[in-house]
Amino acid sequence: LAKTTQPISMDSYEGQEVNITCSHNNIATNDYITWYQQFPSQGPRFIIQGYKTKVTNEVASLFIPADRKSSTLSLPRVSLSDTAVYYCLVRGGGSYIPTFGRGTSLIVHP
């Protein structure tokens, strides 16, 4: 299984842009990069997925460089409600079973 590395925690303030980077050095050629968001006392929620370059939806943007060994989740102008744990998932090694790491705990301050 591909291993991902992301910061354990991050702090930000309302209105700022937050970028969370995930390293995935052994990502498979055909693998996608997926991000989930988990609010306290809730199950994770799929927020965005990409293969290369840039993907944007109403929640976030995902930037993937050409070598695909890392990816960056960008949250524009965060609010207190963006306080959550963010997980980066890849597969790698032929397994189709998604594996969640510890994620990045984002705390947004007033």
Added chain:
Amino acid sequence: NAGVTQTPKFQVLKTGQSMTLQCAQDMNHEYMSWYRQDPGMGLRLIHYSVGAGITDQGEVPNGYNVSRSTTEDFPLRLLSAAPSQTSVYFCASSFFPGSYEQYFGPGTRLTVT
């Protein structure tokens, strides 16, 4: 669609007791799975199913059994509860095995005393 539903929301067991955590989805998803989440930890996969009648072990299967007799339901059985099984349990489903777009239930908070 109700999505993924889990019952109960909360449960307290004594050591040695058995129980079944229920999970159901109404989206006709092939793939279903169970995770546990402990404080400060990510989600760890317990068991998963790629379709009715097919189940397999995940990362932490010991002490748990599953079965999948229908597409909709995927119950998780604790055979003899232990304090180490105190955790929050999440059920998830996706359209097909290999899809990373999983839909999660609200979770069951289990305490074993």
